[in-house]
Amino acid sequence: xxxxxxxxxxxxxxxxxxxxxxxxxxxxxxxxxxxxxxxxxxxxxxxxxxxxxxxxxxxxxxxxxxxxxxxxxxxxxxxxxxxxxxxxxxxxxxxxxxxxxxxxxxxxxxxxxxxxxxxxxxxxxxxxxxxxxxxxxxxxxxxxxxxxxxxxxxxxxxxxxxxxxxxxxxxxxxxxxxxxxxxxxxxxxxxxxxxxxxxxxxxxxxxxxxxxxxxxxxxxxxxxxxxxxxxxxxxxxxxxxxxxxxxxxxxxxxxxxxxxxxxxxxxxxxxxxxxxxxxxxxxxxxxxxxxxxxxxxxxxxxxxxxxxxxxxxxxxxxxxxxxxxxxxxxxxxxxxxxxxxxxxxxxxxxxxxxxxxxxxxxxxxxxxxxxxxxxxxxxxxxxxxxxxxxxxxxxxxxxxxxxxxxxxxxxxxxxxxxxxxxxxxxxxxxxxxxxxxxxxxxxxxxxxxxxxxxxxxxxxxxxxxxxxxxxxxxxxxxxxxxxxxx
Amino acid sequence: xxxxxxxxxxxxxxxxxxxxxxxxxxxxxxxxxxxxxxxxxxxxxxxxxxxxxxxxxxxxxxxxxxxxxxxxxxxxxxxxxxxxxxxxxxxxxxxxxxxxxxxxxxxxxxxxxxxxxxxxxxxxxxxxxxxxxxxxxxxxxxxxxxxxxxxxxxxxxxxxxxxxxxxxxxxxxxxxxxxxxxxxxxxxxxxxxxxxxxxxxxxxxxxxxxxxxxxxxxxxxxxxxxxxxxxxxxxxxxxxxxxxxxxxxxxxxxxxxxxxxxxxxxxxxxxxxxxxxxxxxxxxxxxxxxxxxxxxxxxxxxxxxxxxxxxxxxxxxxxxxxxxxxxxxxxxxxxxxxxxxxxxxxxxxxxxxxxxxxxxxxxxxxxxxxxxxxxxxxxxxxxxxxxxxxxxxxxxxxxxxxxxxxxxxxxxxxxxxxxxxxxxxxxxxxxxxxxxxxxxxxxxxxxxxxxxxxxxxxxxxxxxxxxxxxxxxxxxxxxxxxxxxxxxxxxxxxxxx
Numbered sequence: 001x002x003x004x005x006x007x008x009x010x011x012x013x014x015x016x017x018x019x020x021x022x023x024x025x026x027x028x029x030x031x032x033x034x035x036x037x038x039x040x041x042x043x044x045x046x047x048x049x050x051x052x053x054x055x056x057x058x059x060x061x062x063x064x065x066x067x068x069x070x071x072x073x074x075x076x077x078x079x080x081x082x083x084x085x086x087x088x089x090x091x092x093x094x095x096x097x098x099x100x101x102x103x104x105x106x107x108x109x110x111x112x113x114x115x116x117x118x119x120x121x122x123x124x125x126x127x128x129x130x131x132x133x134x135x136x137x138x139x140x141x142x143x144x145x146x147x148x149x150x151x152x153x154x155x156x157x158x159x160x161x162x163x164x165x166x167x168x169x170x171x172x173x174x175x176x177x178x179x180x181x182x183x184x185x186x187x188x189x190x191x192x193x194x195x196x197x198x199x200x201x202x203x204x205x206x207x208x209x210x211x212x213x214x215x216x217x218x219x220x221x222x223x224x225x226x227x228x229x230x231x232x233x234x235x236x237x238x239x240x241x242x243x244x245x246x247x248x249x250x251x252x253x254x255x256x257x258x259x260x261x262x263x264x265x266x267x268x269x270x271x272x273x274x275x276x277x278x279x280x281x282x283x284x285x286x287x288x289x290x291x292x293x294x295x296x297x298x299x300x301x302x303x304x305x306x307x308x309x310x311x312x313x314x315x316x317x318x319x320x321x322x323x324x325x326x327x328x329x330x331x332x333x334x335x336x337x338x339x340x341x342x343x344x345x346x347x348x349x350x351x352x353x354x355x356x357x358x359x360x361x362x363x364x365x366x367x368x369x370x371x372x373x374x375x376x377x378x379x380x381x382x383x384x385x386x387x388x389x390x391x392x393x394x395x396x397x398x399x400x401x402x403x404x405x406x407x408x409x410x411x412x413x414x415x416x417x418x419x420x421x422x423x424x425x426x427x428x429x430x431x432x433x434x435x436x437x438x439x440x441x442x443x444x445x446x447x448x449x450x451x452x453x454x455x456x457x458x459x460x461x462x463x464x465x466x467x468x469x470x471x472x473x474x475x476x477x478x479x480x481x482x483x484x485x486x
Numbered sequence: 487x488x489x490x491x492x493x494x495x496x497x498x499x500x501x502x503x504x505x506x507x508x509x510x511x512x513x514x515x516x517x518x519x520x521x522x523x524x525x526x527x528x529x530x531x532x533x534x535x536x537x538x539x540x541x542x543x544x545x546x547x548x549x550x551x552x553x554x555x556x557x558x559x560x561x562x563x564x565x566x567x568x569x570x571x572x573x574x575x576x577x578x579x580x581x582x583x584x585x586x587x588x589x590x591x592x593x594x595x596x597x598x599x600x601x602x603x604x605x606x607x608x609x610x611x612x613x614x615x616x617x618x619x620x621x622x623x624x625x626x627x628x629x630x631x632x633x634x635x636x637x638x639x640x641x642x643x644x645x646x647x648x649x650x651x652x653x654x655x656x657x658x659x660x661x662x663x664x665x666x667x668x669x670x671x672x673x674x675x676x677x678x679x680x681x682x683x684x685x686x687x688x689x690x691x692x693x694x695x696x697x698x699x700x701x702x703x704x705x706x707x708x709x710x711x712x713x714x715x716x717x718x719x720x721x722x723x724x725x726x727x728x729x730x731x732x733x734x735x736x737x738x739x740x741x742x743x744x745x746x747x748x749x750x751x752x753x754x755x756x757x758x759x760x761x762x763x764x765x766x767x768x769x770x771x772x773x774x775x776x777x778x779x780x781x782x783x784x785x786x787x788x789x790x791x792x793x794x795x796x797x798x799x800x801x802x803x804x805x806x807x808x809x810x811x812x813x814x815x816x817x818x819x820x821x822x823x824x825x826x827x828x829x830x831x832x833x834x835x836x837x838x839x840x841x842x843x844x845x846x847x848x849x850x851x852x853x854x855x856x857x858x859x860x861x862x863x864x865x866x867x868x869x870x871x872x873x874x875x876x877x878x879x880x881x882x883x884x885x886x887x888x889x890x891x892x893x894x895x896x897x898x899x900x901x902x903x904x905x906x907x908x909x910x911x912x913x914x915x916x917x918x919x920x921x922x923x924x925x926x927x928x929x930x931x932x933x934x935x936x937x938x939x940x941x942x943x944x945x946x947x948x949x950x951x952x953x954x955x956x957x958x959x960x961x962x963x964x965x966x967x968x969x970x971x972x973x974x975x976x977x978x979x980x981x982x983x
Contacts, residue, residue, distance in 0.1 A: 041591055045818040047584065048571045048593055048690040050725050080814050082861070084838055091817020145834075147822065276861035278870060281697035281811055283726050 006208045007236040008216075009171045009201055010163035013178055014156045015188040016132070016196040017060045023131050023155035024051030024094060031194050039134075039149035045089035050282050053078075057155035058286060060187035061101045061129055062296045064157060067185050067303055068124055070105030072293055078129075078283045082276045086147050087134035095158075097277045100128035101286060102157075107181065108305065109173040110323060122174050123162040129286075130156050157187070163202065163213060168232035172225050175199055184304060184329040192223050199228050204249070205239045214239070215249040219256050219263055231256035235263045307332060315339065315347035324355055330369040334358075334376050341380020346387045353383055357400055374403045382411035392472055395420050423470045429462070430478055432470065436461045437482065447483060455479070492517050493653040494978060497562055497710045500656065504551055504561045511551065511561030515544040515605050518563045522607065522654045525981055528635055531649040533568045533626050534576045535608035543605040550603050558713050558737065560603030564657040567646050568609035569616055570596050570701075571690040579692050580612045580624035580642075583819045583826045583845030593690020594722045595659055595701050602717040607655055611645030614847045615816065616666055616694040618642050619916050620909065623849040628906055631673060632979040633946060637903040640670030643704070647674040650704045652981055657714045658704040663695050664804050665899075665923025667702045668935035672898035672948020675937045677965060677975060678704045679711045682955050683930035684729035686715075687722030693815040695808035696727075698927040707975050708936060708965035712736035715958065731956070739959045740966045749786030750967040754960075756782060757792035757891030762922055767900040770941025775897050778938035778949045778968070782895070785967050792887040792894065796879040797925045803876035804924035805917055806860050806869050812850075813857025819845060852913065881929040888954045893964060896922055898935040898948035926952050934961040937974040946974075 022029055025042035042049045065072040079097035105124040110117060134152035138145050159178060165171045179197055182188040190197050199222040204214035219235055222228045234256075239249055251269040256262070279285075302310070304326040311322035325335045331354065338350045358379060362372060382403065386396050391411075399414050408414035415421055423429060437444055440461060446454035462475045490499070492514060503509045519537055526532060540563070547561035571577045571589035573596075578584045592600065599606070614623040621644025622628040629644045631637040632652035639648040643660030647670035650658050660667040662680035671678030680702040691701055703714035716737055721730040744750030758779070767775075783789060821827035821841030828840030846854070860869035887894060901919055909916040926933040931952055938949035953961045969975050 044823055046571075046589070046591070046824070047577065047579070047587065047692040047818070048589070048688075050689055052724060052726050082814050082817060084817065084820060084835075086820075086822050086834065089818060089823060091820060092814055274863045276814070276858065276863075276866075278810060278814070278861055278866070281695075281727075282693075 004208050005205050005240050006210070007167055007232070008163045008204045008206060008213055009165040009168070009232055010216075011161045011165070011171060011175060012200040012202070013159045013175065014198045014200075015159060015178075015182050015190075017057050017155040017157055017187055018189055019054055019056040019060070019155055021054055021056070022153035023054050023057045023129065025153050027153065029154050033150055035137075035146065035148035036150060039152060043089065043134075043149050043153045045091075051094060051280070053283060053286065054155065057129055058101065058288065059296055060155075061127060061157055062288065062293055063185045063187050063300060064127055064159070064182065065102040065105065066293070066297055066300055067181055068102070068105030068107055068127075070124065070127070071103040072288055073099060073101055073103055074288055075099065076101040076128075076286045076288075078280045078286065079277045080280045083273050085133070085136075086145065087136045087149070087152065089134065089149060089152060093131060093133065094280055094283070095130035096128035099285075100126040101288070102127035107174070107177055109170065109177045111167075111170050111173045120164075120170065122164045122170075125160040125162050127157050127159040130158060132156050163204070163216075168229045168236070171201060171232055172229050175225060175228055180328045181304070185301065195223060198223055201228060201232055201235075203232055203235045203239070205236055205243065215251050217249065217251065217263075218253045220253055220266065222256060227256055227258050230258070230261055231263055234261060238263065301329075304332070311347075315344065317348060317351055321348075321351045321355065325351060334369055334372075337376030338380040338383065341377045342383040342387070346380075346383050349383050349387055350380065353379060357397060361400075361404060373406060374400070378403050378410060385411050385415060389422055389424060389471060391415060391420055391422050392468070394472075395422065395468055420469060423466050424474060426474060426478065429466070429470050429474055430482075432465050433462055433475070433478055433482060436465055444483065455483070493521050493656075494706075495656075496707060497559070497656055497705070497713050500562055501558060505556060507551075511544040511547040511605060512541055514561065515540050515563050515607070518607060518655055521652075525652055525654060528981070529630050529632060529648055529652055529654070530627050531611055531629050531639075531645045531652065531654060532565065533578050533580065533609045533611050533624075533645070536575060536606070539575070540605055540607045543600075547603045547605055557602050557717075559599065559657075559717050561605060562657065563605045563607050563655050564599065564659065564714070565607055565610045565646060565649050565655045566596060566599075566659045567612050567643050567661055569612060569661050569692050569694075570659060571692065572596050572606070572609065576609065577692070578609070578625065579616070580614045580621075580626060581846065581850070582625040583842075584692075585625060585826065587824055589690075591690065594687035594724065595718050596690065598718055598720065599659075604657075604717070610643070610649055610658055610660075613642035613644070613666075614850050615692070615812070616642040616661055616663055616699075617812065617849050617853050619665065619669055619919055620904070621645060621648075621670070622906065622910070623847055625847065630906070631903045632981055633675065633944070634903065637905055637945070638673065640673030640899075640903060642666040642670075643678075644670045644673075646704050647671050647676055647678065650674070650676045650706060651979060653706075653978060656706065657710060659701060659714070659718070660704055661691060661694075661699055661701050662923075662927065662933075663698045663700075663808060664927050665920045667704065668898050668923050668933055668948065668950055669920070671704060671935040672937075672950075673903040673946060675946030675948075675974070675977060675979075676704055676706060677708050677711050677934065677936045677969075678702065679708075679715055679934040679958065679961065680926070680932060681715060681719065681958050682729075682932045683927075684727050685932075685956070685958070686718045687720070687725040687728045689722055689724040689728075693811075695811040696815060697811060698804070698808055700927070707969050708934070708962045709737065709740055709969070711934075712740055712962045712966070715962075734959055736959050736962050740963055744967070746786065750970075751782065751964060752786030754787040754893065754964060755891040756787045756789050757887050757894045758789055759792050759794040759797065759887070759894060759896060761794050761797045762896030766921065767897050768902065768941060770943070770945075771897050771900065771902065771947050774939030774941065774947035775949060779895070781968060781972060782964075785971060787964070790891060792890055794880075794883045794887060794894075794925065796876065796883050798921075799876045800880055800925040800928055801918060801921055803873040803880065804920070804928055805856070806873035807877065807928075809853045809857035810861050810870050810873075811857070813854045813861065816846075816850065816854055821845070849913065877928045880925050884925070884929045884931060884952075884954075892954075892957075892960060894952040896950055898922060898950040902941050902943065902945035902947060922950055931955060932958050932961055934965055936965045936968065937977070938968075938972075939974055
């Protein structure tokens with residue numbers, strides 16, 4: 001990236017709302033049914049049918065609005081977006097145009113890792129309710145196309161950001177933050193493979209210091225964070241090269257080809273539809289009374305930012321830990337349950353385990369947190385035994401592995417069965433140390449000659465002799481005392 | 487029973503005959519089916535007549551009557567305008583586009599009337615997709631006015647009005663978007679009521695202009711309309727514009743005796759809009775309307791002039807809004823899932839183009855084109871939004887006027903039934919004839935047209951009563967008292983079977 005250029009990105013994200021029924025018909029929204037079995041008369045746009053708004057979809061929009069600190073419009077309007085396509089049965093999509101249900105709002109994102117990580121606040125323009133279209137199937141029909149209307153009428157919330165992002169990394173961080181949030185507040189399952197969370201990226205470039213935005217191109221339908229990153233990087237580079245070569249950018253809609261890693265033009269602004277938006281006369285304006293918002297607010301879960309602050313304040317966690325543990329609802333829930341089992345004083349130790357050994361083991365096994373074979377109660381029980389010195393960290397890792405492999409119902413059971421309880425009897429440890437010192441005169445001499453490494457070798461010998469069970473802190477203390485005394 | 491032939495009897499007379507087992511619903515249904523068979527070739531009031539289904543329904547109604555479970559309409563024949571979806575029966579909307587469409591479900595109105603035990607004889611002809619004022623734009627050919635078969639019955643519910651006028655059926659449903667019940671009622675010398683917007687569910691009514699469409703009733707009298715309308719109203723959660731309010735028993739209200747039998751409308755204040763009595767209507771209509779006003783005074787009503795200054799803007803506002811909504815409502819007729827699809831085409835857009843070009847008639851195409859234009863980028867503010875502003879001004883005019891009177895009365899149409907084909911090349915002239923009816927739809931108010939005489943050519947003249955929101959019973963009562971004192975509504979065209 002040439003350093004004198006600045007990338008400007010805004011995202012439009014379609015989150016499929018997790019209602020059981022469609023937004024304007026009573027048909028089911030379940031994914032994966034046989035084509036058209038979930039298409040009602042309303043979804044098929046039979047003559048004479050009418051839409052009736054599913055209030056569950058509105059409630060989910062209110063939840064998002066509350067989570068973003070946005071303005072929830074007391075009155076918003078459903079409009080018809082008119083265009084012809086076979087998988088759009090009415091010839092128009094019911095959407096919100098001039099008056100969306102959620103207006104403004106902000107979300108804080110964390111970009112990067114480690115030392116160079118920074119936080120940034122991204123502004124949202126709006127979020128509006130709309131219905132999804134069906135699907136056109138162009139294979140297997142001998143030159144004809146099939147239409148599956150199961151998806152037609154599925155509720156979507158289109159969440160539009162301001163052009164506040166300045167890199168692909170920021171765009172991905174924003175998309176991830178929103179992805180985490182919609183799952184956190186339980187309005188969308190976030191399944192990107194099934195299309196429940198889809199991103200369109202508006203990308204433009206400008207010279208650093210410029211105040212006006214460059215001409216944007218919109219990359220449609222990015223269904224993974226990796227593609228989002230790749231597509232924005234490719235598109236921004238292409239725009240910079242084009243401009244540096246004396247070309248100009250024409251406003252257009254483009255598609256990303258993940259195989260080639262390229263964006264290519266779908267249609268220019270000149271070919272853009274005139275959607276002839278107008279208020280849908282079949283639906284009354286959507287009015288949301290303050291009481292409704294209050295009811296929804298009362299049922300909202302603690303939001304990530306509040307939870308982060310609480311982890312720092314009440315559990316004494318470092319800010320980094322608090323942020324990592326609240327990156328998504330599942331991790332936060334898992335962590336909180338672990339602390340509940342282990343006891344609040346063990347919170348930091350729980351954090352270490354959840355972010356460390358547990359997270360690493362999940363990655364290795366390529367598992368989602370809800371599929372982890374170790375429950376929070378089991379992990380909490382394990383952490384409690386570390387905290388009360390029953391076992392060492394090293395032994396704990398073995399117990400964890402045993403729990404992971406289903407070799408016991410609890411840490412205590414495994415510790416007892418395998419006799420892993422830490423040896424804390426000072427006399428017994430001292431006896432072991434005496435034996436080790438007698439058998440390792442060389443190491444003792446080396447230590448006395450100033451080789452600190454030799455001390456570690458002696459500790460290792462004692463631990464080996466105890467089969468790992470001796471309390472390492474006690475071993476250290478006693479060994480140092482003995483070597484100093486001799 | 488009186489000497490009145492059964493086909494000319496009021497619903498309440500038929501009710502008594504059925505309940506007294508003087509006649510069965512099956513016999514009665516045959517009376518009407520036979521009359522349809524005899525007269526339909528000259529009138530073309532129906533798109534579909536379902537003889538066997540009707541007789542089966544009649545037998546079911548007879549069983550219900552025998553069980554003592556009959557309601558006011560059980561066993562009474564009716565016709566549905568072909569704009570209402572009827573399960574298992576063609577629902578064409580008078581269009582080639584839907585000439586193969588058999589609905590898998592019943593419209594709310596159809597369900598309600600089935601539940602009431604009414605016997606549906608078939609589907610009445612109409613202007614294509616309810617677009618027109620003459621029933622000439624039907625794919626199934628024009629309906630003829632029973633009073634003069636060389637003339638139009640009005641429209642778009644012309645088949646319903648003609649069928650009731652010719653006594654092919656005692657009752658018929660219709661829809662009224664800009665006058666489509668009231669104007670054909672006036673052309674055919676029958677009574678027709680369009681209730682307050684939202685009173686009757688639009689579910690299953692194939693949409694022309696959603697914010698204006700409202701289902702209503704045709705009958706030989708206000709009393710018959712009250713029975714039919716009463717069975718049609720009621721909240722339906724499937725229509726978001728349906729209003730949740732208690733159902734009224736209009737017929738029972740009419741049966742209540744007036745305090746002053748000689749002056750049953752004493753205390754009723756009638757507003758006469760200056761704008762509805764200026765130039766524009768024919769002399770024959772003016773005379774009939776003036777005579778009706780004299781009659782209303784005699785019944786005890788008082789008269790005062792009111793102003794509807796923006797009513798003259800109703801025609802442009804109405805046509806902009808109706809066509810805008812129509813252009814979008816008719817997008818679903820694309821040949822993909824149902825309806826007409828061109829036999830041959832090159833690609834998707836060619837299929838759309840050919841299917842829609844072949845499936846829609848000229849008037850429908852004209853309205854889709856204009857509607858698309860007024861919603862287009864750069865024109866929306868000048869046309870659509872401007873028309874919405876006019877709509878609010880017109881509603882405000884009525885609100886003010888109803889501060890001064892209970893009912894607004896005037897001619898239903900400035901003209902009587904015109905000759906078939908007379909307006910074919912001048913659609914705008916035809917649009918202008920909707921001047922008195924469209925303001926009512928724009929304001930969402932109830933309106934009724936009842937017979938009030940004939941012009942010099944012997945053609946029926948209708949009087950329009952406009953009420954405030956939910957004043958259907960006031961409208962029906964005024965018309966009923968008028969009809970108790972006059973005989974215009976019982977006059978029947980000479981149609982030797």
